[in-house]
Amino acid sequence: MAVNIGLKLFKHEPTPAEVVKKSREDRFFAREIIDGVFNDFIEFHGDRQSGDDMSVIGGIATLNDKPVTVIVIDKGTDIHDKLSKRNGSPEPWGYRKAQRLMQQANKFHRPIVTFINTPGAFPGKTAEVQGQGEAIAKSILESMKLAVPMISIIYGEGGSGGALALATTDQVWMFQNATYSILSPEGFASILWKDSKRSEEAAAVMGLTPKDLLEKNVIEYVIPESRNHPRVFNLIRKKLDDEFSLLNELSPEELIQKRRARFRAF
Secondary structure (H helix, E strand, O other), X not given: OOOOOOOOOOOOOOOHHHHHHHHXXXXXXXXXXXXXXXXXXXXXXXXXXXXXXXXXEEEEEEEXXXXXXXXXXXXXXXXXXXXXOOOOOXXXXXXXXXXXXXXXXXXXXXXXXXXXXXXXXXXXXXXXXXXXXXXXXXXXXHHOOOOOOEEEEEEEXXXXXXXXXXXXXXXXXXXXXXXXEOOOHHHHHHHXXXXXXXXXXXXXXXXXXXXXXXXXXXXXXXXXXXXXXXXXXXXXXXXXXXXXXXXXXXXXXXXXXXXXXXXXXX
């Protein structure tokens, strides 16, 4: 099991509203994480049904010379990139691409790492027509059947089912300034109080920060952030290698049983 870094995580504990604000900033980019943590990344494209969602980057790489499957939600870099990727909101074919890569990893006995940064799945008409809900549900269902170790890392926003679709794993980690919630604080405030301007108040009661979620055993580990990105990536690389080594000691049946028990506990 992962060992957390303590309930008093850092010298200055930001407010939930501050964490929400930071989670939406471009502190780390998807391609930067892939290049910083892994070697020899080869990207795969398409879901073999509808198209290729560029907001989901997936492929195979090496982690300390061991093959792994890597799936990352990408919000984009400049404004044009963000618009083309809907600011990291995948469409159904993005989740189906992820499913394809997960099934391939299972076939070749490769561990799976997902990096998540999304406000949620894309809610547009086209996505709904193409089966957005089914794609998310199937991603969750398929994850519960895979007999390989799986770890997900939320490095920005972890919004709703759009995040859960790639976070139904053996362990869930979060960056220090990330969030993980059923919906945005603005949406929560709009539903509960009919006033989206009370989003800071909503953030305080939603329990969406890494500290809150670690205390509730929703996540296993919080990754300290630093302006020295290579230091962060080195930490992630070592931690992933250690945890995959432990998870690989379990039989496929034990791995699936523990993963299912983890989510049934909620």
